[in-house]
Amino acid sequence: MQPFALRFSQAPPDAGHPSFRYDGERQLNVQPDGSRVARQTSIWMATPLSTSTAGSKVHRDDDDHEYVH
Amino acid sequence: MTVLVLSCPEDITADLVIDRLSTMGVPVLRFDPADFPGRVGLSTSYTKGTITGSITHGRRTVDVADVRSIWIRRPGRPGGGATVQRGWTAHECDHALYGALRAQPGIRWMNHPDAQRAARYKAGQLCTAHAVGLSTPDLVITTVPADAEAFATRSGPVVCKSISGRHPDDPPAALPTTLVPPGADFSAVAHAPTCLQRRVAKVADIRLTVVGDRLFCARSDTGHRVLDWRFEEGVEWRNVPVPESIGPKVRAFMAASGLAYGALDFVVDEAEGWHFLECNPAGQFGFIELTTGQPVALAIAEWLT
Numbered sequence: 586m587q588p589f590a591l592r593f594s595q596a597p598p599d600a601g602h603p604s605f606r607y608d609g610e611r612q613l614n615v616q617p618d619g620s621r622v623a624r625q626t627s628i629w630m631a632t633p634l635s636t637s638t639a640g641s642k643v644h645r646d647d648d649d650h651e652y653v654h
Numbered sequence: 655m656t657v658l659v660l661s662c663p664e665d666i667t668a669d670l671v672i673d674r675l676s677t678m679g680v681p682v683l684r685f686d687p688a689d690f691p692g693r694v695g696l697s698t699s700y701t702k703g704t705i706t707g708s709i710t711h712g713r714r715t716v717d718v719a720d721v722r723s724i725w726i727r728r729p730g731r732p733g734g735g736a737t738v739q740r741g742w743t744a745h746e747c748d749h750a751l752y753g754a755l756r757a758q759p760g761i762r763w764m765n766h767p768d769a770q771r772a773a774r775y776k777a778g779q780l781c782t783a784h785a786v787g788l789s790t791p792d793l794v795i796t797t798v799p800a801d802a803e804a805f806a807t808r809s810g811p812v813v814c815k816s817i818s819g820r821h822p823d824d825p826p827a828a829l830p831t832t833l834v835p836p837g838a839d840f841s842a843v844a845h846a847p848t849c850l851q852r853r854v855a856k857v858a859d860i861r862l863t864v865v866g867d868r869l870f871c872a873r874s875d876t877g878h879r880v881l882d883w884r885f886e887e888g889v890e891w892r893n894v895p896v897p898e899s900i901g902p903k904v905r906a907f908m909a910a911s912g913l914a915y916g917a918l919d920f921v922v923d924e925a926e927g928w929h930f931l932e933c934n935p936a937g938q939f940g941f942i943e944l945t946t947g948q949p950v951a952l953a954i955a956e957w958l959t
Contacts, residue, residue, distance in 0.1 A: 590816065590829060590849070591846075594828065
């Protein structure tokens with residue numbers, strides 16, 4: 586009973602374990618040394634979920650988040 | 655005046671814009687509606703046609719009347735922490751939070767919730783795109799196997815793609831746009847709506863990011879070797895101008911959709927004809943900005959202020 590489209594599904598990319606954390610005071614994600622992730626391209630591009638390189642990382646462009654009703 | 659950024663904490667794309675807003679000296683309140691109630695508090699009053707009140711998150715409090723603009727950047731659903739009557743409580747939270755914000759006159763939304771929600775529907779996107787003069791590949795969405803097979807025979811080769819854009823989550827899986835092989839058995843179409851689209855013989859992919867009136871166009875000429883660039887390594891993007899024949903149509907599409915932001919996907923055929931595939935109203939832009947230098951985050955920050 587598998588839907589037709591799902592025959593083309595794949596295993597999801599590994600979400601990985603980011604090295605940064607959210608700093609609520611600064612309202613930004615920061616590295617352990619306090620530096621801003623937003624200014625570190627290499628870290629940023631290697632991070633799946635919200636970054637989306639044009640590669641194997643999860644690209645959630647089209648994912649229709651149901652945040653409003 | 656404050657800019658509200660509604661986003662989950664781990665969304666580092668939101669960081670790109672907040673970093674620029676901070677540099678510009680613009681007050682920002684970032685919170686995830688999923689944390690309301692709990693870490694996020696709200697208290698509003700209605701008196702004689704006016705909603706007054708405030709939103710508190712941590713040590714920050716913003717008067718709802720002092721909100722200049724709101725960027726909806728993939729937030730969680732309000733009431734995410736509810737433990738009793740979860741559905742009802744979440745619904746109450748949604749109406750309390752978005753109701754107060756929607757009632758404020760003059761707030762700029764990127765994007766307004768109504769427009770954002772409507773724009774997620776692929777069928778409507780295609781009709782709007784066609785109405786403004788963009789080329790749109792034929793598509794069928796059906797639960798009738800014979801109709802799917804007839805479309806594939808008539809319009810093939812065809813690709814199969816998600817209707818909503820959502821990836822399966824039970825269990826998690828990725829669903830790239832995929833070429834339907836010749837002789838495919840379409841009987842499983844009866845088990846769920848299936849979206850098939852005529853495949854365009856493309857030579858390039860276009861990611862056109864729209865921020866207000868500003869268009870940022872990136873092209874990948876490696877795209878012809880892959881069907882869905884989202885799942886490929888090594889796809890390269892470069893800045894290209896928006897063709898004069900396309901720009902006004904894209905602006906008309908955005909206006910008709912009520913969107914201030916969108917990431918539009920096109921494919922380019924051998925004759926350099928552009929074909930609209932879809933508009934992602936909450937589409938990613940960071941990977942384009944960081945690989946092409948297009949100042950999308952700055953444009954969003956400027957639009958919000």
